[in-house]
Amino acid sequence: MNRVKDTLRRRIYAVVARIPRGRVATYGQIAWLAGLPNQARLVGYALSDLPDHSRLPWHRVINAKGGISLRSDDGPASIVQKIRLEQEGVAFDDQERVSLRQFRWMPRSARSKH
């Protein structure tokens, strides 16, 4: 029985589904919002299990450095992720990194003040 595991995975997917267009979130951030602090790896694990036909905005999840984390950086998947983000208006710098300062998704529940 993998009921517990599946439940956690669903919670992760639920958070990812909330990321708005044109914004990004880090693995650690998703983990935190899903109630799994310090377990960013589980988020990566869950996303790697996603089927190709998934409608989830998985491409909006990047690492804490603002970069794309895929098994093979040269692989087509990482290119797809970059293209999709650029189409939403998310910009990459000359080091292939996104400015979290500018594009990070900050949910109301996590926003203390302005």
Add this chain to the structure above:
DNA sequence: CCACTGACGAGTG
């Protein structure tokens, strides 16, 4: 049981 790996990250120097 142990070693290693993988869509990660905080802490330290």
Add this chain to the structure above:
DNA sequence: GCACTCGCCAGTG
């Protein structure tokens, strides 16, 4: 800001 270490957890051999 970079390089390293250590912590996390699941899956595999």
